[in-house]
Amino acid sequence: MAEYRIGDTLDLGSCSACGNVIVIEPDNGLFRPQGCGNPVRLADGSWLCGSCLRKLRVKYPQEYRMDPKGKKMQPYERAADLTADKAKQELDQVHDYLEDLREKYGFHQAVFSVENVDVKKGGFLKPSFFKVTGHVIYGTFTPLDEVSIGMNSGQKVKISCLDNPHSSVPVSDTTIQRGTNKLLIDWAWVEGGEEAAFIFQEKSLNLKPGDLIVRD
């Protein structure tokens, strides 16, 4: 009988907020520190599980910071700056915080705040590539979602794919082929508090930093 092997696992103890045991497979290629909402180490050295981290992200959005070698922008979880006590306190209140956000943004299903827009010509008679980076305020976005620009039913566009907001590779048809490949789980969806890039292919897109993209 064939032997099914799983990678070595590492037991990090219990989540300091919810008490769930945190076990990771460090060698698993799908394990991305921080990026997918994996466990993070808190300011006092205790661990916060990925599920608790994702809940806190709407209030403590993810950022990208330059790695110590100055070579690459890496995701940084601001929730990791909390102590276990503070994280527990915040988790108790985060549901109300999210409800207030939903009310503030007119109860749209998901809201994204635009911080940067890059346009690249697609070639003769082809639509341009728009790489729109920013933060998900709340809710989730997935590739092929139809979204609208602004709170009041502006231009409707389809997200071609999601991308690494700090990728140095110029957007092309290959980005979209890779981005819609179901095996690439990194950008299968983005959710509240994550920094992300949406790729759109449009003839024109009237969008500037500070605008909102919403999904209903």
Ligand SMILES: [Zn+2]
């Ligand atoms: Zn937890």
